[in-house]
Amino acid sequence: MRLLLELSGETPEVARAEARAVCLAEGNGFSEPEKNGRALVFDTDVEPNVIAGRLALAWSISAYHVSCELMDAPSMVQEMQLPGKTFRVTVRRLGGHYSPKESADIAGKIGDILSRKYKVDLENPDAEVRVLLSERCHIGILLREIDRSPFESRKSENRPFTHPISLHPKLARVLVNLTGVSKGHGVLDPFCGTGGILLEAGLMGMKVMGSDIDERMISGSRQNLKHFGVEGAELRLCDVSEITSQFKTVDAIVTDPPYGRSASTNKESVESLYKRSFDSFSEILKPGGKLAIVLPSEEHVKFGLENFTLCEKYPVRVHRSLTRYFCIFEKSIQKLP
């Protein structure tokens, strides 16, 4: 099935990677015949509802019809088949390539052509034709708007146990998704803090395991997970080096370690903490498993390279003026001698 995804504007590169990782986790393939700014055209065998239920960085998902230059769009919809009898056209301008006037004009022209076969209903149409104006014009039939309000409702300040160290839920969700895990897989956060990452993994049906050196964080995580209905989490009070004795092998590690400023390292240098963390991660992660980690700078990537292969690295603005590196490492599958 060919789909058209409207990506959120913050970090389109990460949004594309997230869509790819989710399709590969839930199905048997993914290809991108057309990627254009915030519009992603892709082929997948995964149900659109499953994709929409997992993604953090997308706004809408449509059944794909065509990609073309703006001037060709009216002729491209002449043969378009819509489900039902009524329709409306909605246009999204992505990235400021076209003016509001051009957007209104194209909606009108497409509407005129389709109204030869179907009736316009702006309130409650059988089909919504979704036009994404990136550098090019992409047209599909809307399947689902992706409701992003639940991510806001899970923000740190809306949890029973709150602490400013926690990532925004949509970023926590993206990190989990980038590891390519699916329902039933075991996900560990060895610096779990208030449980924000575990919460997102648990809500997608993963088996969650978390640990932290601070007792308040462990009881806070327990409270937060319970509040949002995530059950069965294994939580341990321990230093990161002890995870290997506290948990069995895990499918993925997703974590946002302390940076030595607001998130304390208990006076240990960040370098030393990261070195021993990567050692423990490599021991407990299954071969071929992924580690998604937020690093304070590109410099810190080197600590992972002794034990892992770096697959992806994205600068991501986590707060207004703070950029972190979202890195995805893979533990190599060791070949038999």
Ligand SMILES: C[S@@+](CC[C@H](N)C(=O)[O-])C[C@H]1O[C@@H](n2cnc3c(N)ncnc32)[C@H](O)[C@@H]1O
């Ligand atoms: C940036 S915060 C994690 C935030 C978390 N993602 C959340 O949603 O709240 C880092 C956490 O690492 C914990 N920590 C610091 N040093 C540690 C160590 N040596 N072993 C385990 N946890 C440690 C801190 O207590 C803190 O909760």
